[in-house]
Amino acid sequence: GFRMLPGETLAGLLAEYEEVARHTDELVRTLPDLDAGHELPPAPWFEPGARWSARRVLQHIVAETAQHAGHADIIREAIDGAKSMG
Secondary structure (H helix, E strand, O other): OOOOOOOOOHHHHHHHHHHHHHHHHHHHHHOOOOOOEEEOOOOOOOOOOOEEEHHHHHHHHHHHHHHHHHHHHHHHHHHHOOOOOO
16 A cells, blocks of 8 residues: 555655654654653554553664565565675
């Protein structure tokens, strides 16, 4: 389901990503405590009323970004044959 929509451009999507990254950086800078928690949104994969600490959210963001970057690197290697490690 993650596809560019009509009218979207790579430059626009990258600019949006940069804006979200700036916002995230500001949130991290202003957190009073990494143990500060918040309720998670309703979703089938969360228990009702589940809470995560800021630390857990940030760890999740890092893990998700690394995992998806790894997937992208696998695809790139399949296309150009170049290895980035080893």
